[in-house]
Amino acid sequence: MSLEPIERAEVEGELVDLDHDGEPDVFRPGRDVAKGSGGELVEHTGQQVDQPAGRAPIELRVRRIERRPLVPEWATSAEGVREVVVFAAGHAGHVVAFHMIRLPLYGGKVLAWCPVGLARLVAAGARWVLDAEGHAMRRQVAKGSDPDTHLRVRAEGRALVRRRATMAAVLVGLVATGGVLAGLLVPLVAYLAAAGAVVALGLAGAPKDKPIASRAVVVERYVRLTSEMVERGLRSLGLAAMTAKGARIEFPAPIQRDGPGWRAEVDLPFGMTATDVIERRDRLAAGLRRPLGCVWPEPASDEHPGRLVVWVGDVPMNKAKAPEWPLLRAGKVDIFKPVPFMIDQRMRPVGIDLVFWNMLIGAMPRMGKTFALRLVVLAAALDPYVQLRLFELKGTGDLGMCEPVAHHYASGAGVDAKEATMASLRDLYQQLETRAATITRIAKENPAACPENKVTPDLSRDPRLGLGIVLAMIDECQEIYSDKEYREEAEKLTEGIIKRGPALGIILVLATQRPDAKSLPTGVSANVGIRFCLRVMGQLENDMVLGTSSYKAGIRATTFTASDKGIGYLAGVVDDPVIGRTYGVDGPAAEKVVKRARLLREQAGTLTGHAIGEAQIVVNVAEDVAAVFGDEPKLWTTTILERLTGYRPEVYTGWTPEQLAAALKPYGITSGQVWGTTAEGKGANRQGYVLDAITRATRS
Numbered sequence: 001m002s003l004e005p006i007e008r009a010e011v012e013g014e015l016v017d018l019d020h021d022g023e024p025d026v027f028r029p030g031r032d033v034a035k036g037s038g039g040e041l042v043e044h045t046g047q048q049v050d051q052p053a054g055r056a057p058i059e060l061r062v063r064r065i066e067r068r069p070l071v072p073e074w075a076t077s078a079e080g081v082r083e084v085v086v087f088a089a090g091h092a093g094h095v096v097a098f099h100m101i102r103l104p105l106y107g108g109k110v111l112a113w114c115p116v117g118l119a120r121l122v123a124a125g126a127r128w129v130l131d132a133e134g135h136a137m138r139r140q141v142a143k144g145s146d147p148d149t150h151l152r153v154r155a156e157g158r159a160l161v162r163r164r165a166t167m168a169a170v171l172v173g174l175v176a177t178g179g180v181l182a183g184l185l186v187p188l189v190a191y192l193a194a195a196g197a198v199v200a201l202g203l204a205g206a207p208k209d210k211p212i213a214s215r216a217v218v219v220e221r222y223v224r225l226t227s228e229m230v231e232r233g234l235r236s237l238g239l240a241a242m243t244a245k246g247a248r249i250e251f252p253a254p255i256q257r258d259g260p261g262w263r264a265e266v267d268l269p270f271g272m273t274a275t276d277v278i279e280r281r282d283r284l285a286a287g288l289r290r291p292l293g294c295v296w297p298e299p300a301s302d303e304h305p306g307r308l309v310v311w312v313g314d315v316p317m318n319k320a321k322a323p324e325w326p327l328l329r330a331g332k333v334d335i336f337k338p339v340p341f342m343i344d345q346r347m348r349p350v351g352i353d354l355v356f357w358n359m360l361i362g363a364m365p366r367m368g369k370t371f372a373l374r375l376v377v378l379a380a381a382l383d384p385y386v387q388l389r390l391f392e393l394k395g396t397g398d399l400g401m402c403e404p405v406a407h408h409y410a411s412g413a414g415v416d417a418k419e420a421t422m423a424s425l426r427d428l429y430q431q432l433e434t435r436a437a438t439i440t441r442i443a444k445e446n447p448a449a450c451p452e453n454k455v456t457p458d459l460s461r462d463p464r465l466g467l468g469i470v471l472a473m474i475d476e477c478q479e480i481y482s483d484k485e486y487r488e489e490a491e492k493l494t495e496g497i498i499k500r501g502p503a504l505g506i507i508l509v510l511a512t513q514r515p516d517a518k519s520l521p522t523g524v525s526a527n528v529g530i531r532f533c534l535r536v537m538g539q540l541e542n543d544m545v546l547g548t549s550s551y552k553a554g555i556r557a558t559t560f561t562a563s564d565k566g567i568g569y570l571a572g573v574v575d576d577p578v579i580g581r582t583y584g585v586d587g588p589a590a591e592k593v594v595k596r597a598r599l600l601r602e603q604a605g606t607l608t609g610h611a612i613g614e615a616q617i618v619v620n621v622a623e624d625v626a627a628v629f630g631d632e633p634k635l636w637t638t639t640i641l642e643r644l645t646g647y648r649p650e651v652y653t654g655w656t657p658e659q660l661a662a663a664l665k666p667y668g669i670t671s672g673q674v675w676g677t678t679a680e681g682k683g684a685n686r687q688g689y690v691l692d693a694i695t696r697a698t699r700s
């Protein structure tokens with residue numbers, strides 16, 4: 001690029017018009033600039049400092065313009081259009097049916113008010129003929145004016161009345177003649193005209209405050225949220241930056257209706273963040289003069305931290321009528337698809353994906369934790385292929401109605417329930433190895449059946465593979481984590497299951513009313529995918545359930561009040577945590593769902609374990625192998641598998657040598673070449689195990 005020096009810019013911090021085109025140029029002060037071959041300004045270093053010719057102005061290129069949609073959002077999807085059409089048709093149908101039913105009543109009312117209407121018509125006609133309004137005005141003009149004007153005005157008035165009387169007489173004559181002729185020639189038209197006249201007179205006669213037709217729909221009207229109200233609310237927060245001179249509150253988008261409420265987007269004054277407002281939600285509600293349960297300030301996380309979204313509901317969220325759980329009366333679940341869990345403030349359903357995830361539910365007592373976790377169990381129960389392992393360590397039997405579909409079940413605050421929980425966890429931990437081995441084998445043999453090295457719906461439903469989806473739920477999980485005897489082992493088992501279980505089809509759901517470091521190990525809380533936090537007391541509990549720094553980011557379950565039962569933050573489902581209320585399914589309703597779920601399982605042949613009265617089998621592979629060894633010091637793997645299948649066919653049928661090796665790995669037992677003899681008495685060296693190693697492992 002050829003450079004043509006023009007001048008040296010000396011002025012610090014100012015934009016100078018170097019090329020004399022009337023526009024200040026962009027440059028770095030104190031540096032030499034030159035004109036490039038295209039006429040643009042460049043530094044001597046060859047680095048361009050001005051925009052090249054032929055490009056859009058820099059202001060346009062750097063400004064981020066958000067284009068608002070051309071058509072409303074609902075018109076862009078078939079589902080949205082369908083919803084609007086269905087609503088409009090339903091509304092119209094209702095209005096028509098409502099009035100049709102009342103037609104006889106309307107007829108009676110019309111007849112009753114018809115004479116009044118006729119009297120009003122005659123009175124109005126007489127006023128027009130006599131020019132009642134003009135008469136007063138003429139009297140005013142004539143008063144005090146000279147006799148000539150007086151006489152002229154009176155004469156004009158009389159002439160007008162005469163003209164109008166003639167016109168009225170002609171009109172009445174025409175109507176009467178037309179009526180008689182129509183009556184003689186086309187009676188139907190005459191009847192219709194008479195009926196129309198009666199209806200018109202009836203409508204005209206009815207009092208304004210008691211119209212003939214009743215209202216078919218009552219439209220509830222709520223206070224409109226205006227920018228002045230939002231501004232007043234924000235300025236009343238007691239924040240200096242909000243009230244400082246020149247502090248500007250801006251609205252990047254119009255305040256809009258959003259579900260059953262109003263949504264305002266606000267750019268806060270410089271130096272303020274959305275969290276400054278969120279932590280003062282109560283003051284904002286006071287400033288807006290709305291109940292606390294109506295006011296929901298949220299950060300707009302895909303924008304800058306100073307952008308706030310305030311959603312103001314028409315009625316407090318805890319008083320809004322919640323829809324019924326969609327699966328309450330009918331339907332079954334495919335656990336590989338999202339299950340309905342809650343509704344957000346805008347009354348939109350929010351579902352959760354359970355497969356490939358774990359879940360943590362935390363709350364203060366009596367805020368709706370049991371309701372929330374029961375929903376998860378009920379949803380999973382409606383997929384007959386999901387094995388349920390339910391442990392409720394408080395002993396109140398909150399999950400008792402789910403016993404008829406549970407493979408493992410224990411309820412209690414004592415050692416028995418904890419031991420049953422630990423045994424089930426140990427079994428699942430062991431299954432991590434066998435499942436991983438099975439998945440690896442399938443992925444190798446038939447990559448198409450297992451494309452992502454994860455359980456698929458088909459694999460999970462093949463009973464021979466042992467890859468069925470298991471949902472294990474521990475309510476009041478702090479009981480095992482705070483028990484000296486179990487703490488360490490429980491931490492190791494649950495951490496392993498949480499990290500490796502999802503891909504292998506094992507879902508762990510933990511619930512606690514004491515979410516602190518002692519009752520919920522960080523290795524567990526940090527690795528959970530889906531988090532639901534109902535009301536909690538402080539920042540620590542909030543971050544324990546919702547994830548580190550959530551409180552700082554304005555995601556605060558501490559702002560819920562005592563009456564916000566069932567209302568919580570759900571994180572990990574969509575990009576940003578959402579506030580919602582779980583569907584309220586109480587105990588008796590849950591029992592009915594469980595009955596349906598049991599029927600589904602009976603039909604699918606998947607009722608097992610506790611549900612059919614079997615005691616929880618606690619499988620310890622190392623002990624089982626020791627049991628089948630007998631007195632022989634060494635055994636081939638194939639012989640062990642044969643004996644295991646005979647020993648516990650319900651567990652070991654179909655096991656492969658790899659599965660056995662994987663199951664024994666956690667005990668530190670490995671296979672090697674061992675000497676043995678075939679049934680024909682021939683000696684050979686084959687893969688197998690040594691009894692000594694096994695007894696050592698089972699004793700430790």
Ligand SMILES: Nc1ncnc2c1ncn2[C@@H]1O[C@H](COP(=O)(O)OP(=O)(O)OP(=O)(O)O)[C@@H](O)[C@H]1O
Pocket residue numbers: 363364365366367368369370371372513565566567581582583584585
């Ligand atoms: N989604 C909901 N909709 C309406 N009410 C709810 C909802 N969830 C919970 N509640 C109400 O809150 C009460 C307490 O709920 P729940 O029993 O689930 O609390 P909890 O936290 O499990 O209590 P605890 O700590 O005693 O086990 C329920 O009796 C119910 O009335």
